[in-house]
Structures are given as C-alpha cells and as structure tokens.
Amino acid sequence: MTYNKLKRIDLIFHEDCDCRQVLEKTFSKSNDEIINDILESGLKGRGGAGFPTGLKWKFTAEQPSDERFVICNADEGEPGTFKDREILFKVPGKVFSGMAVCGKVIGAKQGYIYLRGEYRFLLPELQKALDKFHDEIKDLLDFKISIQMGSGAYICGEESALFESMEGKRGEPRNKPPYPTVAGFKDKPTVINNVETLVYSFMICKHGPTKFKELGTSDSRGSKVFSISGDTPIAGIYELELGMSLDHFVEEFGDGDTKAVQVGGAAGFCVPRKKFKETIIGFEGVPTGGSMKVFNSSRSMYNVLHNYLEFFEEESCGQCTPCRVGCQQLIKGIEAVKKGEQKAAYLDQLMKLSETMKLASKCGLGQSVANSFSSIVDNFREEMIY
Amino acid sequence: MAKNINLKIDGVDVQVEEGKTILDAARAINVHIPTLCYHEDLCVAGNCRVCMVEVAGAKALVASCAMPASDGMEVQTNTLKVRAARKNVIELLLSEHNADCTNCYKNKQCELQDLASEYKTSGEQLYLDLVPMKNYTIDDFSPSIIKDDSKCIRCQRCVRTCEELQHVSALGVAYKGDKMKISTFFENSMFDVVCTNCGQCINRCPTGSLIERNYVDEVWEAIYDEKKHVVVQTAPATRVALGEDLGLEPGQVVTGKMVAALKRVGFDSVLDTDFSADLTIMEEGTELLTRLKRALVDKDPTAKLPMATSCSPGWIKFIEHTFPEYLDNLSTCKSPQQMFGALAKTYYAKKRGIDPENIVSVSIMPCVAKKFEADRPEMRSSGYKDVDYVLTTRELARMIRQAGLEFKALPEENYDSIMGESTGAAVIFGATGGVMEAALRTAYELVTGREVPFENLNITPVRGMDGVKEASVKIEGTLPDWNFLEGAELKTVTAHGLTNAKLVMEKVKSGEADYHFIEIMACPGGCIGGGGQPIPTNMEIRKKRTEAIYVEDAGKPIRKSHENPEVVAIYKEFLGEPCGHKSHELLHTHYKKRQRY
Numbered sequence: 008m009t010y011n012k013l014k015r016i017d018l019i020f021h022e023d024c025d026c027r028q029v030l031e032k033t034f035s036k037s038n039d040e041i042i043n044d045i046l047e048s049g050l051k052g053r054g055g056a057g058f059p060t061g062l063k064w065k066f067t068a069e070q071p072s073d074e075r076f077v078i079c080n081a082d083e084g085e086p087g088t089f090k091d092r093e094i095l096f097k098v099p100g101k102v103f104s105g106m107a108v109c110g111k112v113i114g115a116k117q118g119y120i121y122l123r124g125e126y127r128f129l130l131p132e133l134q135k136a137l138d139k140f141h142d143e144i145k146d147l148l149d150f151k152i153s154i155q156m157g158s159g160a161y162i163c164g165e166e167s168a169l170f171e172s173m174e175g176k177r178g179e180p181r182n183k184p185p186y187p188t189v190a191g192f193k194d195k196p197t198v199i200n201n202v203e204t205l206v207y208s209f210m211i212c213k214h215g216p217t218k219f220k221e222l223g224t225s226d227s228r229g230s231k232v233f234s235i236s237g238d239t240p241i242a243g244i245y246e247l248e249l250g251m252s253l254d255h256f257v258e259e260f261g262d263g264d265t266k267a268v269q270v271g272g273a274a275g276f277c278v279p280r281k282k283f284k285e286t287i288i289g290f291e292g293v294p295t296g297g298s299m300k301v302f303n304s305s306r307s308m309y310n311v312l313h314n315y316l317e318f319f320e321e322e323s324c325g326q327c328t329p330c331r332v333g334c335q336q337l338i339k340g341i342e343a344v345k346k347g348e349q350k351a352a353y354l355d356q357l358m359k360l361s362e363t364m365k366l367a368s369k370c371g372l373g374q375s376v377a378n379s380f381s382s383i384v385d386n387f388r389e390e391m392i393y
Numbered sequence: 394m395a396k397n398i399n400l401k402i403d404g405v406d407v408q409v410e411e412g413k414t415i416l417d418a419a420r421a422i423n424v425h426i427p428t429l430c431y432h433e434d435l436c437v438a439g440n441c442r443v444c445m446v447e448v449a450g451a452k453a454l455v456a457s458c459a460m461p462a463s464d465g466m467e468v469q470t471n472t473l474k475v476r477a478a479r480k481n482v483i484e485l486l487l488s489e490h491n492a493d494c495t496n497c498y499k500n501k502q503c504e505l506q507d508l509a510s511e512y513k514t515s516g517e518q519l520y521l522d523l524v525p526m527k528n529y530t531i532d533d534f535s536p537s538i539i540k541d542d543s544k545c546i547r548c549q550r551c552v553r554t555c556e557e558l559q560h561v562s563a564l565g566v567a568y569k570g571d572k573m574k575i576s577t578f579f580e581n582s583m584f585d586v587v588c589t590n591c592g593q594c595i596n597r598c599p600t601g602s603l604i605e606r607n608y609v610d611e612v613w614e615a616i617y618d619e620k621k622h623v624v625v626q627t628a629p630a631t632r633v634a635l636g637e638d639l640g641l642e643p644g645q646v647v648t649g650k651m652v653a654a655l656k657r658v659g660f661d662s663v664l665d666t667d668f669s670a671d672l673t674i675m676e677e678g679t680e681l682l683t684r685l686k687r688a689l690v691d692k693d694p695t696a697k698l699p700m701a702t703s704c705s706p707g708w709i710k711f712i713e714h715t716f717p718e719y720l721d722n723l724s725t726c727k728s729p730q731q732m733f734g735a736l737a738k739t740y741y742a743k744k745r746g747i748d749p750e751n752i753v754s755v756s757i758m759p760c761v762a763k764k765f766e767a768d769r770p771e772m773r774s775s776g777y778k779d780v781d782y783v784l785t786t787r788e789l790a791r792m793i794r795q796a797g798l799e800f801k802a803l804p805e806e807n808y809d810s811i812m813g814e815s816t817g818a819a820v821i822f823g824a825t826g827g828v829m830e831a832a833l834r835t836a837y838e839l840v841t842g843r844e845v846p847f848e849n850l851n852i853t854p855v856r857g858m859d860g861v862k863e864a865s866v867k868i869e870g871t872l873p874d875w876n877f878l879e880g881a882e883l884k885t886v887t888a889h890g891l892t893n894a895k896l897v898m899e900k901v902k903s904g905e906a907d908y909h910f911i912e913i914m915a916c917p918g919g920c921i922g923g924g925g926q927p928i929p930t931n932m933e934i935r936k937k938r939t940e941a942i943y944v945e946d947a948g949k950p951i952r953k954s955h956e957n958p959e960v961v962a963i964y965k966e967f968l969g970e971p972c973g974h975k976s977h978e979l980l981h982t983h984y985k986k987r988q989r990y
Contacts, residue, residue, distance in 0.1 A: 160569060177566055182439040182459035325547065325566070325573025326440040329478075332485035335571045336520045343521065356519065363481035366454045366474065367442045374453060 013259055016222065016230035016246040018210045019203070020097055026104040026209075027143050033212040034147065038068065038112045045208055048216035049228030054080060054164075054201035055271060055296030056371065060208060063198055066188035068113040070196035077109045077118040078173075078192060078199040082157045082164040084123060085272035086318060087298035090232040091202040093244050095122075095129055098206065099136040103152055105205030108212055109198050110150040118152040119192070121169050124159035161322035165370050166191070166199045168324065179324045180370035203232055203297070224250035227289030231297065237269075238262050238303035250291075254283035256299070264303040267386070272298035273315040274375035277308070279386040308387035309345060313338065315379050323372060330373025333364040337380055341391055351392045354384055400466040415457035415468055416444060426470055427479070427508055429486075429599050430548035431458040433931040434917070435557060441548050442482050443508065446470045454478055483512050484519040490600065491524050491543035499601035502928065505546055506600075534582035536606060537590035537764040544602040545575055551594035551603055558917055559891040561711065563588035575602075578990050587714045587990060589891065591707035591915045592761030592785075592924020605761045605925060608782040609792055615753040615782070616659040623753045624741065625660040626733045626812075627651060629667055630759040630823030630920035631786045633941035637927035637934075638790030639800040644937030646945050649805020654793045655757075656806060664741075665808045666756065667815030669733035670822045670831070672963070673704065674954035676980055677726045677828075678836040679971035681910055682875070690877045697721040699886075699901060699908040702828050704728045706766035707915025707924075709984065711891050716898050717986035722911075725981040729822065730756050730763055731772050733812065734779030735979040740967045741812055749775060755782045757789045759823070759923030762915065771982045785925025814959040817850075817945070817952035824942045825889035825919035826855035826862060829912040833866060833885075835955045840868060840875040850952055856943070858918060858936065860893035861886060863908075889914040889922075 033041060046061030067075060079102060083091040095102060106118040122130065137152055144150070155173055157163050163172045167181035170192045191197025200208070207229060211219050219229045227249035236242045239260045257265045267279045270286075270293045278286050278293060286292055288299075302311065316338035325331045340357045343349040361377035368374045384391055396411040402419050409418045414437070419426050430441035439459030446457045449467035454475060457468075469475065487509060494500050529543035547566075552575060555564045563586045567576035577586045595603045615621050632648040641647065655663045680700070687696035703709060703724045712719060727735070733756070738749035756763065760783075766772065767780040784792070793800055808814070818834055821827030830852040837845040845852060845866070854864035866883045868875075886908045888897045894913045900906040916922045918935035921942060951957060968975045 162569070179566075182437065182456065184461065319570075321570040321572075323570045323573075325569045325571070326438075326549070328440070328442050328482050328485050328546075331547065331571065331573060332489050332520075332523070335523055336485065336488065339521050339523070339526075359477070360481055360485075360520070363478045367445050367478045367482060368453075369439060369442065369456070 013251055013255060014248050016248060018214075018230060019094060019101070019206055019232055019246055024098075024101060024213065026100045026140070027147070029209070029213045030104055030107060030144060030147060033108055034111060041108065041112050041212065042068065044211055044216045048211045048219040050204065050207055050211060050219065051227070051290060052201060053203035053207065053231060053296065055085070055274070055294060057290045057294055060200065060204055063188060063200070064109060064112055067196045067198045070189055072196045074193075074195045075113050075115040076192045076195055076197040077106050077113065077115045078169070078197055079106055079118065079120040079202055079205055080164060080166065080169060080199055081120050081126070081202050082123045082169060083126070083202070084161040084164045085274060085296050085298055086315070087236050087269070087272045087300045088234045088296055090234045090244050090297045092126060092129065094202050094206060094232070095126070095133060099133055100140055101206045101209050102202055103137060103140040105209035106152055107144060107148055107150050108209060109200070109205065111148055113196070113198055115198070116149055116151065118150065119173065120152060120154045121163070121173060122154055122156055124157040127156060130154065130156070160324070162324040162372055165372060168370070169199065170197070179326050180372075182369070201296070222248045224287075224289055224291065226291035233295070233299050234297045235260055235299045235301070237301035238265065238306070239301045249289045251288050252284060253278055253286040253288060253293075256288065257283055257301070260299070261301055262303055265301055266304045266306065267302045267308065269298070269300040269302065269311070269379065271295035271378070272300070273318050273379055274372070276378050277311075277382040277386065308383055308390045309341065312341065312379065312383045312391070316341070319372070319376050327369040327373060329364045329367045330369070330376065333360055333368075333373065334376060336360060337376070344391060354388065354391060358384060398462045398464050400462050400464065400468065402468045403470055409462050413462050415446060415448075415455070415460050415462050415466070418462045419457060419468075419470060424470055426457050427511070428458055429504055429508070429546065430550060432550050432597050434597070435550060435553040438549055438553065441486070441546070443479060445475055445478050445482070447472050447475050480512050481519075483508050486546050488518065488520040489523050490546055491529065491541075497544070497601040498604045498607065503601060504599035532582045533606070534584035535588065535590065535765070536584070536768045537761045538583050538588065538592060538595065539604050539606050540583055541602050541604075542574055544600045546600055546602070547573060547575065548599060549575065550597040550599065551575060554593045554597050557892065558593055559589065559591060559915070560895045561587055561589055561891060564594060589707040589710040589714070589915060590762035590765040591891070593916060595761060595924055596926065596928055596930045605785050605788070606764060607788050608784060609788050609795075612755055612782050612784060612792070615755070620751055621753045622661045622747050622751055623659075623755060624662045624664055624737050625655055625755045625757060626664050626666040626669070626730065626737075627655070627757045628730065628759055628823070628920065629670060629820045629827075629942070630923060630926070630938070631757050631789070633823065633921060633938045633945065634759060634926045635786050635790060636800070638787055639793060641801065643934045644941045646941045648945065649807070650800060650803045652808055653803040653806040654796075654798055654800060657798055657803075658792055658796050660755070662809045664733070664812045665815050666729045666733055667819035667822070668812045668957070668959055669729040669736065670819035671816055671954035671957040671960045672732055672980070673726055673729050674818060674831050674835050675960060675964070675971045676976055677702065677724050678832050678839065680724055680726060681832065682836060682840065683972065685909065686877060695721075699911050700724055701911040701913060704822065704828055705913060705915045705920075706760070706762040708891070708894060708913045710762065710765070710987070711894060711915060712898070713984055713987040714989060715895065716902070719898065719901070720984045720986065723984055725983065727772070727980055727982045728763075728766060730758060730783070731766065731779055731982070732980045734767070734772065735774045736812065736963075738775035738777050738779060739979060740963060744811060749777055753781050754779065755784060756780050757784050757786065759786050759920045759926045761785060761924040763925070774979050787925060787927060790927070811959055814957055816954055816957050817947065817949035818954040819957075820945045820949065821942055823920045824856070824939045825914050826857070826887045826912065827919060827942070829855045829885055829887050829910070831954055832910070834953045837866065837868070838953065839955070840872060840878055841870050842872050843870065849947070855885065855887045855912075858932065858939075860890060861888045861896055883910065884908045885910045885912070887912045889919050890917045891915050
C-alpha cells in the first residue's frame, strides 16, 4: 500500500511576517468585515473545546459595556502539550498582533497574557518583544498588553478560574452562565483565546479566510499545531492539517509497535490500535488541544491511567464534589482492583462514577476525567485487573 | 418592573421573574430539589452538585441553584440520569465524611444525614471509605467554636458566611484537589485568628463540622450538686426562638414555658438578663450623656464620640481586631450577661445570704461569642468567674429534651426574684436597633422630662432589617441640667452583621459621618439571628423572631428601663448611682487591641 506523508503546514512559524504591515491592512477593514473573515474561515478554538472564534468575538463586541478585555490563555498545562511555549518563544509578535486585532474588533484597550507559572523563563524575552510591539503599533491602535504570571495550578487554564486567579482570588471555576463574553475578567465582557487561536486569527487576517478554509474538513477547518511525544522516534512540534486519521498519524509518528495514542492529554481520549483506522483527529472525531502521546506495547495502561488520575486528584480545584471526591475514588478504586481488594466488577461501578463526573462536575476538568478513564478502562480492562 | 420568564418544570408551567434560578422556580411550585451548598443568606456557590437537574438541550446536568431560568426552558428534576448522578454525589460526600452519626453532636440535625436517609437504599457504602486515609484534625482550642474537619463536606457555606455577612474571613479555602480543606490563616486554631466567635458559620454548617463548644454536662453536674446554688439568666432573644428547637413554629414567644422548663430542669433560681439589660441602659445612657457633656461642653479630648454600644461580644472582638484605634469609642459598659454575672455573685449573693463561692452562674444566650466573653480575664470582678457557663438556645433545648419535658404542654411561669424583673425596653435588646431604642427612651426622658416623641414609644426608624439605619432625634425643651443639649440633633446609626459594622466604621474613620451614638450587633438581625439560635436561619425566620420581640415589648406593663422597680432598688440599695464608683467596679470593663490577622 502506498502512503502519502501527512501534509506539513507552515503558517504559524513562518518567519517572513511583518506584523505592522498586516495590522495596517487588517485595520483598513471594518470590524464587522474582520469578524466575518474569522467566521468565514471556520476557525474554532485551539485550546480543545472548539468554540467558533468568530462567534466569541462577535458576542463580546455586541455585549454593552464600558470596558472589554482580550486575554491570551497561555496557561498551557495539559500534560503532553508544549506547543504554546514554542509559539510564544518563536513568534510572539503574531500572538500580540492577534490580540491587537481582537482588541480593535471588540473595543478592548487592554489585553493580558496569562502565562503559565512554569514558563517564567520565557518572561524576559517575551516582555522585550512586547515592549517592541507596543512601540511599533503606538500610532496605529490604543491597545496595551500586560503579562500576568500564573502560579502553577492546572485549573487556572480553565477560563473562569483564570479570571479568578487574575483578580487575585483563589483559582476556582465560576458558575456558567454568565459566559466570559458577557461577564469575564472583572465581570466585563472578555474574549479569552488560546495562544494558537490568536495566532491563527492573525494568519487569517494576513492570508484571508479562504486559504485557511482550504485546509482540514468541514467540521475542522485549517491546520493545528501538535505536540507529539511518547514512544515516537520523532517527538516534537508539528503543524498538520486537521482531519487526518489516526492510523496515518501512527504510520508516520509511531515506532512500529504503537499500542495506543492518548489524544488531547490527560483530559483527552485514549484510542487503542484497533480503532486507529476509524478515528479522525478533529472536532468530528477526537478533538485535541494539541497533545498526542504515543504508547507502545512496553507500556502498562494501568500505569498510564494511574498517572493521569494522580494528576487529576491533585489538580482538581477541590470545590465541587464529583471532581474532588470522584478523582480520589477513581484512583483508590483502580488500586484496590489491582491489589485484589475489590472485585473486577468494581470497575463497572467506577465507570458509572466517571459518567456522573462527566454529567455533574462544575467545569471541564471534572467533566473530562471520564474521557481518559473510560477510554482506558474500556479498551484495556484486563490490564487494570491483572 | 422585572420581566417574567416562562418555563416548564416536570411538565408543569411556571412563571418567575427574570433573574430567578431553576431552584427558585421549582420551589414556587413545590417541587423539592435537594440542596447542600445553597443557603438563602449567601451567594450561590454551585459546588456540592446535589441540586442537579436535566435541562432539555443541555449535554450535562445543570446545578439548579446556579442556573438562571430562561424562557422556554424545559426542566426535569427526577429523571433516571438525575437520580443516578445525585445518588453518586451523595455517596461521594459520604465517603469523605466521618459518618460517626450516633456520636455526633448534630445527629438528627444534619442535612447530609437527611439526604442519606432519603437516598440510601442498599445498606452499603458504594465507594471506598476515604476517612481513614486523611489526617483530619479537630480544632477545639476556642471556648466558643469547635471545628471538626472530618465532618466537613466543603460546601463553603461557612467561608461565604464569614466573608459576605461578616467581612471577617477567618475561614477560607486552603490547598486544592484531594487536600482541599476549609482552614484559617496559616492553619492556626480558631482561637488564634481573627474569628469573632459570632457563630454564624455554625448556623449555616449543614453537618457537624462547625459546632458550639457545649457545656450541657457541666451544667447538669452543677445542678445535681447539692452544695451549689445554680442561678440562670436568659437573654432577651432566646425567648422568641427556643420553641423552634422544640417543635414550635418560628415567631412564638415562649418566655413563660421557658421559665417553667428551667425550673423543672432544676435551676435554683431562674432570672432574667433583661433585668441587666435595663441596668445597661441606665449605665450606658448615663455614660452617653456624660460623654456628650465632656466632649461638647468641657471639650475634653479623652471623651470620644461617637460612642458605640458594647453588648455584642462578636462586635467587641471584631473592633479589637479591625479598628483597634476606636476602642476608646466603645462604651465601657459590660454586656448585660456580664453585668448580671458580676451582680449574681455580689448583690444577689448578699441579698440571698449565699456564699458566692457556692453560686454557679449559668446564662442562656442566643450567642456563641458569649462563651468567649465569659472567659475573658476582665470578667471576674466579683472575685470569681462572673458567669460560669454559657449555654446557647440550642443547648437549652437539648437539656429540656433530656429532662423529658413536653415543652409545648408546659404551663407559663414567672421569673424568680431578685433580678428577674424587666421592661419592654430590655426585651428589644434582642433585635437590631433595640439597644438604641431602649437607650433613647430613657435618655430622652432623662434630658427633657418627657417621653420620646414617637407613637407608643416605638422608635420605628431604628427598627427593621436594613443593614445600616441612620436616624436622628432633635432634643428640645431640656431640663436645666441638660441645657447644653437644647436644640441639638442626636445623630445615631444602627448596624447589624459585621459587614455593615465595617461600613459604618469606615464612614466614621473617613470623617464622612458625624454620629453621636452607634449601635452594632455582630449578627444579622441582631441577637435574634445569633450564632447560638436554632438552626436553620434565614431572613423570613429572623423577621418572625423580630416581630415576636416587639409583641413582647408592647405587652409589657413597663417599657422604659429607668422605671424597672428592681433597677431602681439596686441603685438605692447597692450601686448608688449610674456610672458611680460601685458601677465602675462591677459593671464596666476595658478592651484590648488584637492582631489584624
């Protein structure tokens, strides 16, 4: 069987981009035209949840308020995701420019980058680049960006917990509604986008929506930056077209002995070998914020799951019952089954529990613990027991 | 006018005002959705996830307490999905909870236990018991509040109470994930932090995690001790709330039954804090007028205005922590409880011919901070601990149940004498604005020789549930001694709940307000909403208790403190004059600055 290599895209990291020039060109259009371009492109949020970016901007712009904000979510904490770090390191100007476009469109004068605590080492260079950017656009737009450091909690990547953290409070998700487009940071209408989303927005401004739309599938337009790790000889960061099938992916990135791929990090889904062919990477199949972890047959899926659950047990903010207690029960539960203290059938009870966590947790963290739990337990049940 | 929203709950059409939640809408049509973290007095948290319902079109379940009702919404409260999730959530809470129910102080008064009894059918625990894996601790250093983390379900009602109602924030959330807990600054004990001991957290804790330190057994022991003469005083607010813990509806005045019960329980003498409330008015009213004279006429810089009331020990501890620069503005009067205590082991002992050594002085209070107050080192002016044991209204209800009394069937009996006589002015101490009103009734008459110019002596501007109530009284036609007050406008402010107290004090601090007299009660609604009162509490219940207080006042033959015959007698026989030498020795105190965190 012949096989074509996956198409490499070079939008994000492509060097020859004069941000100032693109901004001038973009600002010659009306705000509605810009929003329409983003809508037309079909761009969906690259953080993983996949909300249409154009709509987010539109809703925020339409919300009556004396003040609005743009926030770049750079709290890249999903295990196995490291692409935002690279983007911020290599092309910070594009991130700032994406924020500036959004700021103009929604009428925000202030933007923030919420930078993951562990990325503090990026700060000096990022601040330098930001100062330069402010200087470049000062006659073009009344818009300032500040960098706010996170302190290390995974949950602060959840948008409403991020607002709380920025406001100096404990990083705990809020009740929704209201959504950020209505009441976000300081209860003002706020666009909060992932780093990559903002860069793609800017790329759409540069190249027009058509070029972006040509890539991907009808549900998953465009390309995406992937963080590829695990049992692969060529780990790293790749910009690929969305909508590929997982067996194509494994063909290229696997080590020939791939047993499973964890798509979307700890909060994502584990896809076993038998389902590689039917699995599409994209919003119509298995979505991902970028993390692709490849496991070969030397790996114990019990250990993989245990590791994820340890992570969630610690990183739950602890406020809501299903997530706080559920995570503890899941990890203690699989330990008990493994040690023979509970019957194998206890796994079924834990599956019901994970379903409750999905239905009843307050935020995306608790809701998505079930993703990895049920996909691993379902597909590798014998590894949980023996 | 708010817009109306039409939705369907369990197939029934319901209309609510815009802004109301699904939970509000369900309650409006008597659909019961269980809740734990929700409390009428507090902001919505939406963290326990017990009140989940299914909304057509939504992928996940939604928390009905946090979800605004919207037009066309179709809600199901009792589907398979909802019940399975709810049961799981309850099981999870139980797995983290030290369900040692029969040993628990809150046994049969626990919201988690209620839910367990509704939802548990299998007789076994669905999930692993996490309690042995946790290093739960009990903080019992405080004389008022005991905090047992093993019973905590992390609903954060206490945290919200402490922050929103009281602006104290002694309790907060610490750590995350499986280690998340409710804690204090640097995890210090409740005794060592800014906690005011108000006990509002206890009133809102759904389980036994926050309870009062109880002295029920100690009091029984004293009662059974033949050598001891046990006197009991009852605070104004207990008589309008005690019934709630003994099967009566909120808002019932049970003074006579309470007295009867106390006598049957075995107290040697059943007396009334209302007596010393009247005495407080004599002392505090005189102090206010003297202070006004010293400040306004003599220009004495040590006479600080505005003068603030000092009856509420939660407020006292709050100001000691938060506004220590205003300690000189506090009235030096002890609270009625402590005035009573000091007199019980001096005046009362002497008159009754009992060795004060053998007197055990017990008080029944709507308050948890009173336990701390009684323990203060300043409160030993009789030469003994002035008040030996402070019981909350709830503890008294427990003793009455233990004694096997059918409270509802008890006859009404009268307080013993001496120190059992009181006026309407004293009973209103139990409600916000009451001390102010009682003080004005007496002070105005003292200065002008006439009654306060309000119909039936009801000074309505200082009554009611507004958080901060400003009022002023114009003084005209003064008696010769008080000529310096002629035409003066006495400016007063009344606040309840420490959040409102803070607002008032900040206005004073900024110079924005020029009050003469401030009444502050630490608890919402005043003592009727105290931390020692029956659980539950909410605005509706507090209003009913307040109405009962004013009914009691209106029905009293004497309604002005200075006309209380026992008060007149004690000055004649023992104290001499208000704010005199003996008073200062027994009835006045001082305060101390405490740390800010």
